[in-house]
Amino acid sequence: MNNFKLKDYNLADTIAAPATYPGRSALGVIKISGKQAINIVSRVFLPRRKKNIKKVKSHTLHYGWIIESPLSIVHSPQKKQKSQEKNQKLPTIIDEVLISVMRGPASYTREDVVEISSHGGAVVINKILELVLGEGGRLALPGEFTYRALVKGRIDLLQAEGILSIVEAKSQDGLSLAALQLKGEASQKIRKIKEQLKDVFTQTEAFINFPEDEINIAAGKIKTTVTAIENQLSRLLEGSKQAQVLKEGARCVICGKTNVGKSTLFNCLLKQERVIVSKMPGTTRDVIEEVLTIKGLPLRIYDTAGLLEPQDFVTAQAIDRTMLLFNEADLIIFVLDGTHCLNKDDLFLLEKIKDKTAVMVINKADRKQKLSLSNIPNFKGPKVKFSALKNIGLQSLEEAIYNSICKEGLDRQDIVFLNQYQRQVLANSRDSLTKAARLLEEGYTIDFVNLALGEGLDNLGKLSGEVLSEEILENIFGKFCIGK
Numbered sequence: 432m433n434n435f436k437l438k439d440y441n442l443a444d445t446i447a448a449p450a451t452y453p454g455r456s457a458l459g460v461i462k463i464s465g466k467q468a469i470n471i472v473s474r475v476f477l478p479r480r481k482k483n484i485k486k487v488k489s490h491t492l493h494y495g496w497i498i499e500s501p502l503s504i505v506h507s508p509q510k511k512q513k514s515q516e517k518n519q520k521l522p523t524i525i526d527e528v529l530i531s532v533m534r535g536p537a538s539y540t541r542e543d544v545v546e547i548s549s550h551g552g553a554v555v556i557n558k559i560l561e562l563v564l565g566e567g568g569r570l571a572l573p574g575e576f577t578y579r580a581l582v583k584g585r586i587d588l589l590q591a592e593g594i595l596s597i598v599e600a601k602s603q604d605g606l607s608l609a610a611l612q613l614k615g616e617a618s619q620k621i622r623k624i625k626e627q628l629k630d631v632f633t634q635t636e637a638f639i640n641f642p643e644d645e646i647n648i649a650a651g652k653i654k655t656t657v658t659a660i661e662n663q664l665s666r667l668l669e670g671s672k673q674a675q676v677l678k679e680g681a682r683c684v685i686c687g688k689t690n691v692g693k694s695t696l697f698n699c700l701l702k703q704e705r706v707i708v709s710k711m712p713g714t715t716r717d718v719i720e721e722v723l724t725i726k727g728l729p730l731r732i733y734d735t736a737g738l739l740e741p742q743d744f745v746t747a748q749a750i751d752r753t754m755l756l757f758n759e760a761d762l763i764i765f766v767l768d769g770t771h772c773l774n775k776d777d778l779f780l781l782e783k784i785k786d787k788t789a790v791m792v793i794n795k796a797d798r799k800q801k802l803s804l805s806n807i808p809n810f811k812g813p814k815v816k817f818s819a820l821k822n823i824g825l826q827s828l829e830e831a832i833y834n835s836i837c838k839e840g841l842d843r844q845d846i847v848f849l850n851q852y853q854r855q856v857l858a859n860s861r862d863s864l865t866k867a868a869r870l871l872e873e874g875y876t877i878d879f880v881n882l883a884l885g886e887g888l889d890n891l892g893k894l895s896g897e898v899l900s901e902e903i904l905e906n907i908f909g910k911f912c913i914g915k
């Protein structure tokens with residue numbers, strides 16, 4: 432998270448930044464946006480064919496060189512040039528480039544934008560940037576280009592979050608959903624819900640001055656609509672959790688007492704001998720993280736130490752780390768050894784996971800089983816018979832993991848990328864509708880219902896950014912990288 436203040440995003444400045452990672456690569460792009468963008472570039476760019484870059488059409492490409500001294504030397508009348516040549520050196524060529532000129536408002540920021548495509552490499556990109564800054568540009572802050580797109584009304588907050596999610600996508604599914612969000616699907620969905628809510632809010636407004644019996648007739652209808660909107664918002668909240676998982680990967684923690692086969696199972700899921708496995712209890716003494724995908728779903732999977740009682744400083748630390756992960760996990764993969772009956776350690780862990788989303792693995796299915804499935808208390812999730820050693824049951828386990836994380840009943844349109852602030856305002860809006868439905872149920876006067884619906888409407892407005900505060904914007908744009 433970058434630390435900056437909104438007041439530093441001065442809209443009057445012409446901003447510039449590399450848009451590509453400044454490492455060894457075939458191409459690098461430097462982006463410039465603002466009133467002076469074209470002017471600035473005209474002073475560092477020498478076109479191959481003689482032309483005035485300040486006068487070229489919008490959305491055109493131009494071939495030439497980035498040079499280090501004022502262009503006047505090269506394109507001025509010959510006499511003047513000769514006299515100047517005596518005093519001044521010829522310009523130094525920095526790189527061969529293509530520049531694209533996009534005039535506002537038909538650009539990402541709705542301002543004049545120039546993109547310089549140079550060769551890749553940190554030195555050349557930094558040099559071009561230095562020249563641009565020397566001619567009056569200011570280095571852009573993180574997310575500043577997107578911030579301009581937002582304040583100029585080209586995109587809303589949901590689309591801005593879509594852009595961030597495209598950059599951060601960890602899976603194909605996540606990427607295609609983020610692209611749809613950028614296209615405006617989520618914004619449209621929220622707009623529709625908002626219109627429904629506004630309608631019902633206006634109805635209650637009108638009814639405030641109506642006689643009691645007429646209100647009673649209308650109250651039933653209003654309640655049906657309010658509940659329907661409440662359900663849509665609840666589904667969106669669920670969907671935003673799903674989107675988070677698609678974006679960041681679901682955190683799956685393998686836990687169970689020592690020697691049940693957690694590490695063998697971890698290797699099995701990864702399809703490689705990643706961690707040490709042994710018949711000695713207490714083999715794994717640290718948390719190990721790896722990334723994998725199951726049916727396109729990105730997972731961050733953790734192997735943990737099975738010890739419950741700290742034996743020394745290292746195991747105490749490992750137990751602390753496991754507990755932290757355990758609390759934040761999206762899914763627990765709880766492993767039992769099928770060749771033994773449950774003991775107090777298994778029961779202790781079962782009690783701990785009873786409110787968590789979990790999949791149970793009854794491991795060592797290749798050997799004679801002593802564990803009776805009917806004797807396992809407090810467990811609602813799926814149970815999979817498995818052999819990590821013989822690789823039996825892997826497909827069933829993968830399906831159980833996938834189905835536990837990807838909840839059924841969600842439409843693709845419900846899966847919306849939201850930041851923490853947006854999730855909170857969505858939850859607040861849903862809660863106001865729950866309250867309105869309850870008030871109607873309990874026969875409260877319509878003005879109370881109207882108040883609750885009004886709150887819901889305000890919060891829904893904050894979701895797409897109709898109402899923006901400094902804190903929200905700093906929070907959101909601080910997550911962007913420089914150049915976006």
Ligand SMILES: Nc1nc2c(ncn2[C@@H]2O[C@H](COP(=O)(O)OP(=O)(O)OP(=O)(O)O)[C@@H](O)[C@H]2O)c(=O)[nH]1
Binds near residue numbers: 694695696797
């Ligand atoms: N027969 C059989 N043995 C298994 C199976 N899975 C694991 N084992 C054996 O069980 C022993 C313990 O396996 P680990 O994967 O190290 O167990 P763990 O739960 O990670 O143990 P700690 O790290 O000590 O907590 C090893 O000897 C494994 O070969 C299985 O499915 N069948």
Ligand SMILES: [Mg+2]
Binds near residue numbers: 693694695707714736
């Ligand atoms: Mg282990």
